[in-house]
Amino acid sequence: MSGARPAAGPAPLRLSERIVYPESPRWRDGELWFSDVHDYAVKRVTADGFVHTVVRVPSRPAGLGFLPDGRLLIAGALDRCLWTWDGDTLALVADLSDMTRGLLNDMVVDGAGRAFVGDTGFNLMAGEQPRPGQVILAVEDPGTRAFRARVVTRDVVFPNGAAVSPDGRAYWVAETAAHRVSRFRVTADGDLVARRTVAELPDMPDGLCLDETGALWVALLRRGEFRRVGADGTTTDIVSADGRLAVACTLGGHDRRTLYLCSAATTMADLARGVSSGLIHTMTAASGAGWP
Template sequence: MSTPPRLEPFVKELAFPESPRWHAGALWFSDFYQRRVCRVAGDGRVEAVVEVPDQPSGLGWLPDGRLLVVSMNDRRLLRLDGTALAAVADLSALAAGPCNDMLVDAQGRAYIGNFGFDLHGRAPFAATCLVMVPPGGAPQVVARDLEFPNGTVLSPDGRTLIVAESYGQRLTAFDVRPDGSLAQRRVWAQLAGRGVAPDGICLDAQGAVWLASPVSREVMRVQEGGAITHRVPTEGQAVACMLGGPDRRTLFVLTGRVMVTPQQSLRERSGAIWRMRVEVPGAGLP
C-alpha cells in the first residue's frame, strides 16, 4: 500500500460542505446549512451560486449546461434556469427520507439516493431505493433494498454504475441498460468489518474508487474486489471527495461534523475542503 501526500487545507469556515463536483474549471459543492450551492476556483475564494431553501445536496448538469440540484428536505429535484430555480420532479412519493447525493449522466438522467428514514430524528433504520429521473419524464425506482445509498459514480463508457451503501458498508455495482434502468446488481467491494462507512465517492482512470468515510475519519482508494491501496486520515469527518483540477489529479476532500444540529454547524463553522495531488486522474462521472 503506497502513501500519497498529506491533505492540505483549501477552504475553511464552512458549515457543512457536501456533494463536490468539478465543473467548468471550478469545484462546486453544496453547503447544507448555509443552504446554498457554491463554487470555488483555484485561489480558494468561495462564490455563492444559488440559495436552496430546503437544503441543497447532490449536483449535476444537463447536456445543455443547466445545473440540477437536489433539494433535500422537501425531496425535490430542481433546475437552475438563469438565476431562478424551477421544479423538475417531486420525489416525495418514492423517497422515504431526505434526498441526498445524485449522479447526472450524459443523457441528463438523474440518479438520486435518499436516507430511507429520519436519521436525525433517531428513527429506526430502513432500507430504501435509488430513483432515476429521465429528462422530461416521471421519476422511477431503479433499485430497491439499498442501505443508505449515497455517493454514486458512472464508468467512462456509461455502462456501470457504482453506489456507496453507507449503512451496508459496501460499494454496489449495476449494469446500466440503454433506457437508464439498472440490472445485474453485485457487490463491487465489501468493506464490512473494516470500520468503514462509504459516503461520497469518485472514480479514477484505473477503475478504482476513492471514498470518504466519516466514521473512520479518512479517505481511501479501493479497487474492485475490496483491495485498499491508499488510506489517508482526515481532520474532521470525511464526507465526500472529488478528483478535479485541470488534469483531474487533485483530490478534493470535504469534511464536517456529522450528526450535529444545523444551528451548531452554523455556529462552529468547522466544515472544510482539503486537497492533495494523486497519481491517477479522475474518470467517468460525476
C-alpha cells in the same frame, strides 16, 4: 485491506475553510461546486480558495449534477424535489415526494443527462427507524423539459455517494448504513441490475468518485479517512482527515488529477443541530473518469 498504506506524496493542501458542511463536490468550468448542506446553499470555490454562494436552497441541497445544456440539477433533501439553476432562476422541475421513502440524498448525472438520485429510506437525523432505501432515475424530455422519474432499484441501504462509468454502463453507490459499496450494471433503459458488492468497509462510506484505473476514492465518514479502493475491493491508499468527518471527494482540475477532499470538524450530535466547520483540501491523484 491488505497492503493498505498512507497515500504517497505531499500531504493534502487546504483550499478553503469558509464552509459549514461540504457535500456532493462537482468540478465545472475551472471551479469546484458543492452543496454546503447545513448552510442551505450551493456554493463554488475558485482555485485560490475564495468561496462564492451560487444559490440558496431552502429545502436543503443534497446531490448535484450538470445537465447536458449546462443547467445545474439540485436534489432538495427535505422537500424531496429536483430543482434546476440556470444562473438566474431556481426552478422546480420534478416532485419526487410521492415515490420517496426517506430524504433525497446524493445524486450523479451521467453524460446522457440521466440523474440517479438516492432515497435514504428514512430520516436518520430525525431518529426514524432504519428501513431500506432506493435509487430513483429522473430523465428530462428534451422537447417538453418535463422530467420522468421511476425507481430503478430497491433495497439499497441508505444510498449515498455514487459514480457512473465513462461508457454509462456501470453504477457504483455507497450503502452507508451497510458499510459497503455496491456496483450495478446500467441497462439501456437506465435500470440498475446485476448487483454485486465491490467492497466491505470498516465504517460508513459517504461520498465517492471513480478514477481512470477503475478504482474508487471513498470517504469513510466517522473513521475520518479517504480510501482508494481498487476494482478487486482492496484498499491501496489512505488519506487521513485529521480527526474530522470525511464527507465527500471528487477528481477535477484541468486534467482531472486534482483530488478534492471535503471534511468537517463536527460530531454527529452537533451536525443534527447544523453546527459544523467544513474544509476542502486538495492533492494529486490518478485522473478521474466517468461521472461525477
